[in-house]
Amino acid sequence: MKIKDIIAAIEIFAAPELQEEYDNAGLITGDKASDCTGVLCALDATLEIVTEAIERKCNLIVVHHPIIFKGLKKINGNTYVERLLIEAIKKDIAIYAAHTNLDNVVLGVNGKIAEKLGLQNVKILAPKQKILRRLITYAPNEKAEDVRKALFNAGAGHIGKYAECSFNSKGTGTFKAQKGADPFIGEIGKQHQEQETKIEIVYPFYLETQVMNALIDNHPYEEVAYDIFTIENAHNGIGAGIIGDLNEEADENAFLKSLKQLFNTAVVRHTALLNKRVKKVAVCGGAGAFLISSALQQGAHFYITADIKYHEFFDAEGKMVIADVGHYESEQFTVDLLVEILLKKFPTFAVLKTGLTTNPVRYF
Numbered sequence: 001m002k003i004k005d006i007i008a009a010i011e012i013f014a015a016p017e018l019q020e021e022y023d024n025a026g027l028i029t030g031d032k033a034s035d036c037t038g039v040l041c042a043l044d045a046t047l048e049i050v051t052e053a054i055e056r057k058c059n060l061i062v063v064h065h066p067i068i069f070k071g072l073k074k075i076n077g078n079t080y081v082e083r084l085l086i087e088a089i090k091k092d093i094a095i096y097a098a099h100t101n102l103d104n105v106v107l108g109v110n111g112k113i114a115e116k117l118g119l120q121n122v123k124i125l126a127p128k129q130k131i132l133r134r135l136i137t138y139a140p141n142e143k144a145e146d147v148r149k150a151l152f153n154a155g156a157g158h159i160g161k162y163a164e165c166s167f168n169s170k171g172t173g174t175f176k177a178q179k180g181a182d183p184f185i186g187e188i189g190k191q192h193q194e195q196e197t198k199i200e201i202v203y204p205f206y207l208e209t210q211v212m213n214a215l216i217d218n219h220p221y222e223e224v225a226y227d228i229f230t231i232e233n234a235h236n237g238i239g240a241g242i243i244g245d246l247n248e249e250a251d252e253n254a255f256l257k258s259l260k261q262l263f264n265t266a267v268v269r270h271t272a273l274l275n276k277r278v279k280k281v282a283v284c285g286g287a288g289a290f291l292i293s294s295a296l297q298q299g300a301h302f303y304i305t306a307d308i309k310y311h312e313f314f315d316a317e318g319k320m321v322i323a324d325v326g327h328y329e330s331e332q333f334t335v336d337l338l339v340e341i342l343l344k345k346f347p348t349f350a351v352l353k354t355g356l357t358t359n360p361v362r363y364f
C-alpha cells in the first residue's frame with residue numbers, strides 16, 4: 001500500500017477540486033509515492049497526534065483541518081505549526097487534509113452529523129452552481145453505444161440517484177477528409193455523409209480529464225467533434241450544509257438536551273426558543289454563520305453549527321433557533337467518517353482512529 005492509494009480513496013469520495021478557494025486541503029507533508037505503514041485519523045494535526053502516529057506505527061495522518069492554511073516564511077519552530085511540521089518531516093510522517101472538499105459532499109462532514117441526528121429526507125442546504133458541465137458529441141450510429149458506455153464508465157451521466165443519464169438524437173453528419181487524414185469512414189477529398197447520434201451528457205468539472213480521455217479513446221473518428229458547456233444548474237449533491245427532518249417531532253428543550261448529549265458538550269449557545277415542535281433541522285459542522293440565511297430560507301427550525309459571533313445570533317430573526325455546539329464538537333464525527341471511508345476501501349489495512357481529543361477549547 002502506498003500513501004497515494006490512501007489519498008486516492010479519499011479523493012474519490014471528496015474530490016480535492018471541491019475545496020473552497022481559500023482552503024489548503026491535500027497532502028501537506030510527505031511523499032505520496034512512499035509505502036504506507038498505517039493511517040491515523042484525527043480532526044487536527046497536533047504534536048500529540050504526530051507522537052501518537054509514531055507510537056502506533058502510522059506514517060500517514062489523515063485530518064480534517066489543514067495545519068498549513070496560509071503562507072509560511074520561516075520554519076524555525078517559533079510557532080506550534082512550525083514545530084509540528086519540523087517534527088512530522090523529521091520523523092517522515094505524511095499529513096493529508098480533507099477539509100472543505102469533505103464539507104461539500106452530501107455524505108461528508110454534514111451528512112455524518114445528519115446521520116447522528118437521525119435526520120430524514122436530507123439534502124444539501126446550499127447546493128453549488130457551476131459544478132456541472134455538459135458534453136455534446138456525435139458518433140456514427142453503430143458506435144454510439146460504445147461511446148456512451150465509455151463516458152458512463154468515466155463518471156459522466158450521474159443526476160441525483162440516477163446513473164447512465166444521456167440524451168440521444170439522430171441526424172446527418174458531413175465531413176470531407178483532407179490530404180494526410182486517415183478517415184475511419186469516407187474517402188480523401190470527397191464529402192461523406194454519415195448517420196450519427198448526437199449524445200448529450202453531464203459530468204462534474206473535476207472529472208473532465210477522465211471523461212475527455214474516455215471520449216477520445218473510444219470514439220472511432222480521427223477528429224472527434226464535441227462541445228463543452230458550463231451549465232448554471234445547481235448540483236444537488238455538492239454544496240454547503242445539510243437540511244433534513246427529524247424522524248419524530250421533538251420538544252425544543254428536549255432537543256437541546258439531546259444535542260448536549262450527542263455532541264458531548266457542556267454548553268450549547270443558542271437563540272430564543274420558538275415554542276413549537278422541532279421538525280426541520282439544518283446543520284453545518286464548523287464555522288457556519290455563512291449559512292444562516294440559507295437555513296432561514298429553507299425553513300429550518302433549528303440550525304446546528306459553531307463559531308457564531310454575537311451579532312450573527314441576531315440574524316436568526318426570531319424565526320429559527322441557532323444552536324452553537326462548538327467547533328470541535330460539531331465536527332468530531334468527521335474522524336469516524338474518515339475511518340469509514342478508508343476501511344470500506346481497505347478493510348484489512350491499519351486504519352486507526354485517534355485516542356486523543358484535539359479540542360483547544362475548555363469550558364469552566
Ligand SMILES: [Zn+2]
Pocket residue numbers: 065285286287327331
Ligand atoms: Zn472545522
